[in-house]
Amino acid sequence: MKPKKIVLAVLLVVMATALWYLGRxxxxxxxxxxxxxxxxxxxxxxxxxxxxxxxxxxxxxPADMPKPxxxxxxxxxIDEALRSNAEPAAIAKLLLQQVPSMPGPGQLESARHIANxxxxxDYLSVMxxxxxVQLDPGFQEVIVAESLNRPDAVKLPVLLAAAQTPKxxxxxxxxxxxxxxxxxxxxxxWGRWEAAVKDALRKxxxxx
Numbered sequence: 001m002k003p004k005k006i007v008l009a010v011l012l013v014v015m016a017t018a019l020w021y022l023g024r025x026x027x028x029x030x031x032x033x034x035x036x037x038x039x040x041x042x043x044x045x046x047x048x049x050x051x052x053x054x055x056x057x058x059x060x061x062p063a064d065m066p067k068p069x070x071x072x073x074x075x076x077x078i079d080e081a082l083r084s085n086a087e088p089a090a091i092a093k094l095l096l097q098q099v100p101s102m103p104g105p106g107q108l109e110s111a112r113h114i115a116n117x118x119x120x121x122d123y124l125s126v127m128x129x130x131x132x133v134q135l136d137p138g139f140q141e142v143i144v145a146e147s148l149n150r151p152d153a154v155k156l157p158v159l160l161a162a163a164q165t166p167k168x169x170x171x172x173x174x175x176x177x178x179x180x181x182x183x184x185x186x187x188x189x190w191g192r193w194e195a196a197v198k199d200a201l202r203k204x205x206x207x208x
Contacts, residue, residue, distance in 0.1 A: 081113075092117040104136035107135055123154045144158060152200065160174075
């Protein structure tokens with residue numbers, strides 16, 4: 001295995017570990033995860049024999065019973081998309097469109113599904129979302145990290161977009177990875193970065 005491939009493999013392992021830890025602490029339960037919620041049944045107050053004040057009519061009043069936890073709207077939207085009969089590409093597109101209107105946990109969960117559903121040929125449709133720094137950092141981490149599993153025509157543009165976007169949570173990681181893949185570092189000269197990416201893609205297309 002070439003040294004460059006070894007280092008890239010290490011980068012993938014590191015990013016995968018970070019994403020696993022993120023998912024371990026942030027993964028929501030409920031319909032979108034394919035697991036039903038089962039709230040523990042409330043304990044029924046014991047009736048004391050001979051105690052006139054403790055009767056079935058007065059024990060366990062509806063007002064005293066805990067209300068079942070409501071499923072967040074974003075979980076319902078994700079579940080409906082995943083249960084639809086649409087093609088994976090259509091589901092990924094629908095989830096992407098819904099991401100801006102979702103809270104952070106919903107954006108992160110959507111990113112995980114999008115990464116699994118979207119094909120290489122459609123992956124660059126995430127570019128406007130990669131450049132949107134208002135989105136949850138977890139969403140950005142999943143989408144940018146997943147690009148490393150894709151062909152150069154996908155990962156190089158995605159890494160460049162993340163690297164050159166001010167205040168992007170993955171900017172430094174993307175820039176370091178891009179410098180490694182291109183075997184060059186142009187600092188903040190984004191014109192040279194873009195030219196290097198185009199040159200690398202041209203060589204890749206020509207089998208170079």
